[in-house]
Amino acid sequence: MKVLFFAALKEQLGVEQLDWPTPAATLGELRQQLMAQSPEWQQAFSRYAQMAAVDQSLSPDSTPLADVQEVAFFPRVTGG
Amino acid sequence: MIALQREPLDLNALNAQLESPNGETGAAVTFCGTVRDDGQVIALELDHYPAMTELAMQQLVAEAEQRWTLAKVLLIHRVGRIELGQPIVWVGVTSAHRAEAFAACEFLMDALKSRIPLWKKVHYHDGRSEWVEAKGSDAQRAER
Numbered sequence: 001m002k003v004l005f006f007a008a009l010k011e012q013l014g015v016e017q018l019d020w021p022t023p024a025a026t027l028g029e030l031r032q033q034l035m036a037q038s039p040e041w042q043q044a045f046s047r048y049a050q051m052a053a054v055d056q057s058l059s060p061d062s063t064p065l066a067d068v069q070e071v072a073f074f075p076r077v078t079g080g
Numbered sequence: 081m082i083a084l085q086r087e088p089l090d091l092n093a094l095n096a097q098l099e100s101p102n103g104e105t106g107a108a109v110t111f112c113g114t115v116r117d118d119g120q121v122i123a124l125e126l127d128h129y130p131a132m133t134e135l136a137m138q139q140l141v142a143e144a145e146q147r148w149t150l151a152k153v154l155l156i157h158r159v160g161r162i163e164l165g166q167p168i169v170w171v172g173v174t175s176a177h178r179a180e181a182f183a184a185c186e187f188l189m190d191a192l193k194s195r196i197p198l199w200k201k202v203h204y205h206d207g208r209s210e211w212v213e214a215k216g217s218d219a220q221r222a223e224r
Contacts, residue, residue, distance in 0.1 A: 072132070079199070
C-alpha cells in the first residue's frame with residue numbers, strides 16, 4: 001500500500017511517500033503501526049496528522065483498508 | 081468548472097465568464113481571497129495533494145449544484161508561491177436570484193477551508209517560514 005504525507009507532516013518526517021508492506025485492517029491500525037516506528041514518528045503524527053484520506057477521499061480512522069491502493073496522512077487543511 | 085493553477089489569476093477573464101448578456105441569470109456573486117499582511121509577511125506557499133485536490137474541488141462544486149439551483153459555478157485556487165496582495169482563491173456563482181448565489185458562494189468557501197487538501201506556509205521578511213495552523217472558527221463555519 002502506498003502511503004503519502006503532506007505539508008508540515010511531510011517536512012517533520014522528511015518523507016514524502018513510502019510503500020507499507022504490513023497489512024492493516026483499518027486506517028487507525030495503519031496509523032498505530034506508522035507511529036510505533038520511532039518516537040519521532042509518534043511525535044510528528046501526534047502533532048501533524050489530524051486528517052487522512054483513503055483512496056483520495058477524507059476518511060475516519062475506522063475506515064477498512066481492504067483493497068485500498070493509497071492512503072494519505074496530513075495536518076488540518078488551510079486553503080482558501 | 082474548477083481549476084488549480086500556478087499562474088496568477090486573471091480576475092477580468094474570470095468575471096467575464098459570469099456575464100449574462102441575454103439575461104439568462106439575474107445574479108452573480110464572487111469572492112476573492114488575497115494574501116494578507118499579518119505582519120512581516122512576504123509571500124505564501126501552497127502545498128496540495130495532486131491526486132486528490134482537484135477531485136475534491138469537483139465534488140464540492142457538485143454538492144453546491146445539488147443543494148441550490150445554480151447556473152454557473154467557478155472555483156479557482158492557486159498553488160505554489162503567491163506574493164503579498166495577490167489573489168489565492170476565487171469563487172464565482174450565478175443563479176436566477178441572489179439568495180442561491182450568495183448561499184452557494186459562502187458554502188463553497190467554508191467547505192473549501194475545511195475539506196480540500198491545501199496547506200499554506202507563510203514566508204516572512206526575515207527569511208523565517210511556518211505552516212499556518214487551522215482555525216477552529218473555520219471548522220465551525222463549515223458545519224453550518
